[in-house]
Amino acid sequence: QQQVKQSPQSLIVQKGGISIINxxxxxxxxxxxxxxxxxxxxxxxxxxxxxxxxxxxKEGRFTISFNKSAKQFSLHIMDSQPGDSATYFCxxxxxxxxxxxxxxxxxxxxLSVKP
Amino acid sequence: xxxxxxSSRYLVKRTGEKVxxxxxxxxxxxxxxxxxxxxxxxxxxxxxxxxxxxxxxGDIPEGYSVSREKKERFSLILESASTNQxxxxxxxxxxxxxxxxxxxxxxxxxxIL
Numbered sequence: 001q002q003q004v005k006q007s008p009q010s011l012i013v014q015k016g017g018i019s020i021i022n023x024x025x026x027x028x029x030x031x032x033x034x035x036x037x038x039x040x041x042x043x044x045x046x047x048x049x050x051x052x053x054x055x056x057x058k059e060g061r062f063t064i065s066f067n068k069s070a071k072q073f074s075l076h077i078m079d080s081q082p083g084d085s086a087t088y089f090c091x092x093x094x095x096x097x098x099x100x101x102x103x104x105x106x107x108x109x110x111l112s113v114k115p
Numbered sequence: 116x117x118x119x120x121x122s123s124r125y126l127v128k129r130t131g132e133k134v135x136x137x138x139x140x141x142x143x144x145x146x147x148x149x150x151x152x153x154x155x156x157x158x159x160x161x162x163x164x165x166x167x168x169x170x171x172x173g174d175i176p177e178g179y180s181v182s183r184e185k186k187e188r189f190s191l192i193l194e195s196a197s198t199n200q201x202x203x204x205x206x207x208x209x210x211x212x213x214x215x216x217x218x219x220x221x222x223x224x225x226x227i228l
Contacts, residue, residue, distance in 0.1 A: 009155070032214035043119070043205055043219030044158070051214075089157065095214045102148075102173075103217060107157035 002027060004092050006106025013113050019077040021109045023090035026071065030092040034103070035064065035075050038087045047088070048075070080113045087111070118142075119220040121206050127226045134193040136223050138206030144218075145211045147189035149173075149181060152203040152222070164189055196227045 005024045013019045023033075034049035050057045050064040050073065057064045063076040077084055087110045091103040122137035140147065148163040150173075160173030162181040170181050178200060182190045189208075193200055203224050207217040 006157075034216060036219075041221065043207075043221045045219065046216040049216065093214055102160060102163060105158040107155065 002104055004090060004104050004106045006090050006109060008109060009107070010110045011112070013080045013111065015080065015082060015113055015115050017080050017113075019080045019084065019111055019113070020074060021088055021090070021111070022072065022074045023092075023106050024070075024072045025092050025104075027092070027094070027104075028071070029094040030104075031095060032093045033064070033066065033073050034091050035062075036089040036091065036105075038089065038108075040086075044089055077111075080111075082113045082115050085111055085113050119206055119208055119218050121204075121220040121223050123223050124221065125224050125226075127228060128193075128196050129228055130196060130198060132193075132196045132227075134196045134225070134227075136191040136193075136204055136206075136225070138189045138191070138220060139187050140189075140206075140208040140218070141187065142208065142210075142218070143186065144208035145186075146209045146217075147183065148207040148209075148217065149179075149189065149191045150205045150207065151175070152205055158205065161191065198227050201225060201227045 035047045036044035037047040038044040048059050061078045066073045087108045089108050090106040093103045119140045128134050149161045150158045164170045164183040180192045203222045205222045206220045209215045209217045
């Protein structure tokens with residue numbers, strides 16, 4: 001119940017295309033859903049996050065879509081650029097229950113954007 | 116900007132050695148975390164700490180211990196290193212447990228020979 005399932009494992013997109021990464025969870029207590037971006041040789045960095053009171057959040061070319069009833073959320077990267085090539089992790093946590101505030105990470109998606 | 120600094124980028128040790136990985140954060144964060152990252156397995160939590168001298172086991176604590184003597188510093192200890200502990204180790208910190216973002220260091224790539 002603590003898992004976050006992320007797909008696909010890897011993704012190749014042409015420059016200018018849309019990249020879509022999906023995540024699913026089981027624990028209905030989760031109420032914070034961040035996405036992290038990791039470049040080679042660097043630690044993950046927070047990209048964008050959403051809470052379940054909204055169904056969509058957009059920051060520039062990055063959008064999170066959230067479907068509470070389906071317990072799914074996804075990251076869309078519009079007009080994908082070679083500089084977006086990185087590994088992306090979804091995560092989830094709950095503010096309740098002490099250590100439930102720990103982030104549960106998906107296994108990551110390696111995105112390659114071809115010029 | 117939050118800075119999480121890991122003392123070594125690359126480390127090579129021998130089987131059976133006691134290994135120390137150090138992490139320092141400069142934002143007075145309450146929580147600190149140690150993860151290991153392996154291809155296809157994502158980020159797995161080893162230990163975390165929510166206060167000085169406090170520690171909690173994560174998902175894969177076996178073979179590891181931690182120390183948090185000061186708020187800004189969190190050390191990961193491999194008591195007797197084994198080859199299956201070859202991995203990328205990531206340290207992170209966060210303000211508290213109220214769904215605050217975690218800030219990561221750039222990792223230590225540890226090889227056990």
